[in-house]
Amino acid sequence: xxxxxxxxxxxxxxxxxxxxxxxxxxxxxxxxxxxxxxxxxxxxxxxxxxxxxxxxxxxxxxxxxxxxxxxxxxxxxxxxxxxxxxxxxxxxxxxxxxxxxxxxxxxxxxxxxxxxxxxxxxxxxxxxxxxxxxxxxxxxxxxxxxxxxxxxxxxxxxxxxxxxxxxxxxxxxxxxxxxxxxxxxxxxxxxxxxxxxxxxxxxxxxxxxxxxxxxxxxxxxxxxxxxxxxxxxxxxxxxxxxxxxxxxxxxxxxxxxxxxxxxxxxxxxxxxxxxxxxxxxxxxxxxxxxxxxxxxxxxxxxxxxxxxxxxxxxxxxxxxxxxxxxxxxxxxxxxxxxxxxxxxxxxxxxxxxxxxxxxxxxxxxxxxxxxxxxxxxxxxxxxxxxxxxxxxxxxxxxxxxxxxxxxxxxxxxxxxxxxxxxxxxxxxxxxxxxxxxxxxxxxxxxxxxxxxxxxxxxxxxxxxxxxxxxxxxxxxxxxxxxxxxxxxxxxxxxxxxxxxxxxxxxxxxxxxxxxxxxxxxxxxxxxxxxxxxxxxxxxxxxxxxxxxxxxxxxxxxxxxxxxxxxxxxxxxxxxxxxxxxxxxxxxxxxxxxxxxxxxxxxxxxxxxxxxxxxxxxxxx
Numbered sequence: 192x193x194x195x196x197x198x199x200x201x202x203x204x205x206x207x208x209x210x211x212x213x214x215x216x217x218x219x220x221x222x223x224x225x226x227x228x229x230x231x232x233x234x235x236x237x238x239x240x241x242x243x244x245x246x247x248x249x250x251x252x253x254x255x256x257x258x259x260x261x262x263x264x265x266x267x268x269x270x271x272x273x274x275x276x277x278x279x280x281x282x283x284x285x286x287x288x289x290x291x292x293x294x295x296x297x298x299x300x301x302x303x304x305x306x307x308x309x310x311x312x313x314x315x316x317x318x319x320x321x322x323x324x325x326x327x328x329x330x331x332x333x334x335x336x337x338x339x340x341x342x343x344x345x346x347x348x349x350x351x352x353x354x355x356x357x358x359x360x361x362x363x364x365x366x367x368x369x370x371x372x373x374x375x376x377x378x379x380x381x382x383x384x385x386x387x388x389x390x391x392x393x394x395x396x397x398x399x400x401x402x403x404x405x406x407x408x409x410x411x412x413x414x415x416x417x418x419x420x421x422x423x424x425x426x427x428x429x430x431x432x433x434x435x436x437x438x439x440x441x442x443x444x445x446x447x448x449x450x451x452x453x454x455x456x457x458x459x460x461x462x463x464x465x466x467x468x469x470x471x472x473x474x475x476x477x478x479x480x481x482x483x484x485x486x487x488x489x490x491x492x493x494x495x496x497x498x499x500x501x502x503x504x505x506x507x508x509x510x511x512x513x514x515x516x517x518x519x520x521x522x523x524x525x526x527x528x529x530x531x532x533x534x535x536x537x538x539x540x541x542x543x544x545x546x547x548x549x550x551x552x553x554x555x556x557x558x559x560x561x562x563x564x565x566x567x568x569x570x571x572x573x574x575x576x577x578x579x580x581x582x583x584x585x586x587x588x589x590x591x592x593x594x595x596x597x598x599x600x601x602x603x604x605x606x607x608x609x610x611x612x613x614x615x616x617x618x619x620x621x622x623x624x625x626x627x628x629x630x631x632x633x634x635x636x637x638x639x640x641x642x643x644x645x646x647x648x649x650x651x652x653x654x655x656x657x658x659x660x661x662x663x664x665x666x667x668x669x670x671x672x673x674x675x676x677x678x679x680x681x682x683x684x685x686x687x688x689x690x691x692x693x694x695x696x697x698x699x700x701x702x703x704x705x706x707x708x709x710x711x712x713x714x715x716x717x718x719x720x721x722x723x724x725x726x727x728x729x730x731x732x733x734x735x736x737x738x739x740x741x742x743x744x745x746x747x748x749x750x751x752x753x754x755x756x757x758x759x760x761x762x763x764x765x766x767x768x769x770x771x772x773x774x775x776x777x778x779x780x781x782x783x784x785x786x787x788x789x790x791x792x793x794x795x796x797x798x799x800x801x802x803x804x805x806x807x808x809x810x811x
Contacts, residue, residue, distance in 0.1 A: 195689025226276040237262030260301040267294035377469040380455065381407075383427055383462070385420065394448070394469060415439055419450070423465055426452045430462050434471070447476040505599075506576075509583070510534075511592040514550060542566055546578070553580040554590050563600065575604040638742045663684050671706045677735050680713040684721040691726070696737035699748065705805045708780045715769035716752050716796055725757035725793055732756050739802065746802040754793030762789040781805065 244258040271294050274287035379390040379402065387410070390402045402410060407420050415437055426433050432453045439446050448469045454462040508519035508529065516529040529537060534547055546564050553560040561579040570576065576597040583591045595638075677694055684690060701709070717733075725731025737750040754760075763770065770787065773796060777786045785802040 207280050223276055226272040230269040230272040230276070233265050233272065238267045240265075257301075257304060260304055260787065261296070262299040264294070264297050267297050270294070290320060295688055328461065345353075345573070364530070369759075376471075378466070379469075380464060382464040382467045385423055385465075394471070404740060423452055423467075424463055426454055427462050430454050430456075446471060448471045448472065474798070484544045506597040507595070508597070509594050512554065512590060514547065517592065549578060550580055550593055550595070553582050553593055554739055554777075557582050557584060557590065574599060574601045576600065671701060672704075673701055673709070673737065676701070676706055676710050677713055680710055681717045681735070683731070684717050684726050686726060686729075691732045693732065693734045693736075695735075699737070699739070699802075699805065701805045705781060705800075708777055712773045712777050712798075713752075715772050719769060719794065720754055720757070723758065724760065725754035728757060730756045731793070742799065748798070748800045748802055748805060750798040750800065752794070752796035754795075757793055760789045760793055761791075 208563060211256070213218050240258050240262050244255050267290070271291050274290045278287050377390070377392050377394045379393070380388050382388055384406065386404060386406050387402045388398045393402050394401060407416060407423070411419060422433055422435055428659065432451065434449065434451045436447060436449050439448060448470050450470075450603075451468045453466050455464045455466055457463045509517050511517055514534045516532055519529055525699075534543060534550070538546055542565050545562070549560050549562050549564070559579065559581050561577065564576050564578050566574045566576060577600050579596045581594045583594055585591050674694055674696065681692055681694075720726040720731075720733055725733050732755050734753045734755070735751070736753075737748055740747055740749050766774075774787050775782050775797055777800075781798075781800045781803075781804045783798045786795070786797045788795040
């Protein structure tokens with residue numbers, strides 16, 4: 192017993208708790224006041240619980256037991272705080288520990304009992320709760336009655352909706368079957384083994400019984416089987432829908448189908464099979480092939496058309512109502528690129544008015560128009576076009592522009608102008624030629640002793656003149672080369688040994704007038720050489736040379752006729768027609784310096800002629 196008291200109240204080995212607080216008044220007072228306040232509250236709370244439990248007669252025995260346990264627990268908690276207050280001055284730590292141990296034991300028992308009785312305690316309704324429950328029961332009963340009535344109404348409405356939906360579903364099924372059959376759409380489903388489980392509107396006119404339960408190996412042609420099966424298996428393995436087109440042969444005919452393969456998933460999301468739609472696109476494929484073929488043919492036709500236009504120098508173009516160019520078969524025109532530009536930007540007066548008037552007249556009267564138009568490119572190149580204009584009229588009658596073709600007739604125009612010039616020139620030259628013929632006839636007649644002599648001399652001179660005319664005609668009256676004129680006149684008397692005649696000099700093209708003058712002079716020289724000079728025997732030679740030189744700052748032609756090796760020459764006692772042609776006609780017509788000499792070794796004739804009197808002005 193002494194040991195127990197010593198354990199509870201022994202103080203020889205301990206000091207009070209206040210000593211640990213260094214007997215600071217503030218700390219000691221803080222702990223003392225706090226413990227007193229907590230203990231007082233802990234003693235008051237169980238008192239209130241016990242008073243409440245005693246006044247509630249409707250409380251169950253378990254609830255009262257819990258109330259007593261909570262009261263004891265709270266009182267013991269208050270006692271532990273009194274123990275803490277006591278140890279501030281007295282080191283009764285054993286007593287304080289025993290109080291805490293008892294409190295701990297009661298606390299554990301209280302907690303166990305409270306948790307075991309918690310459902311019952313929670314279920315205990317209060318009077319207010321009971322009243323509310325009664326009110327709710329009444330309301331719930333009324334609500335159930337109303338709900339039953341509403342449920343009956345809903346059942347009748349649901350039956351009506353089911354009947355309507357059934358009818359709509361039947362109609363939709365009929366429409367679906369009609370649409371898929373008319374659109375040649377086949378729909379079927381397959382399991383993971385690709386065995387057909389359902390089919391609608393089977394392809395190639397087969398029955399469902401011919402497909403259901405079979406696999407693609409039994410249904411599809413061998414030529415396309417592997418490719419189609421590989422795609423379906425990929426959809427089953429990957430779970431991703433795919434669309435592809437395939438070509439399937441049947442009864443010597445090829446059909447095209449667009450097939451959509453979609454995975455069928457179960458509730459767990461696993462792919463249990465596929466559903467496919469096959470749309471017959473054979474007609475569209477054939478039409479596409481026809482369009483491609485027509486497109487290729489059209490392209491070839493357009494290429495040939497453009498080639499024909501380019502080779503024929505025909506320009507085809509289109510313009511809107513504001514005369515803005517919208518299309519052309521070639522941008523390589525006299526005025527450059529024309530697309531996006533208007534006639535007002537491309538042409539100037541007086542060409543513009545003629546072009547615009549024709550086009551506006553065609554649009555205003557909605558009738559084709561054509562006409563010849565002139566286009567000045569601005570660099571002195573004048574072009575002429577034969578313009579054909581066709582108005583473009585839409586379905587509603589609105590004029591949307593024009594389509595034109597322009598044929599380049601510049602060469603034709605130039606040829607016409609050249610022809611008119613040639614006709615005028617021919618008229619002029621014919622008159623001159625007749626005058627020359629008259630002069631030759633007159634001069635020949637004056638010096639002829641007999642009619643046969645006249646006819647012979649006159650014929651030879653006309654032949655010389657016609658030779659010159661032949662050269663001019665061959666060159667379109669543009670002139671003749673000097674060497675050709677010499678050859679044409681000397682050639683009539685060419686000996687077998689052609690080396691006896693030497694022609695040497697630069698190329699020079701003469702005007703038609705100079706050609707006629709020199710041709711007559713050379714004829715007289717060649718005729719004289721053949722009758723009396725170097726060409727009258729078998730050893731004589733004729734040398735005709737010419738060169739271009741400068742005299743008094745002007746270009747001149749130095750021409751020499753030289754005969755050697757012929758019979759000895761004597762100076763004529765009188766001037767015949769030939770000498771007049773050589774000396775006077777050449778000098779007067781070409782403003783030439785003419786020297787005609789008759790040394791014994793052979794005739795010498797030299798002409799010094801200004802080049803400007805021999806050639807065209809453009810060549811000077």
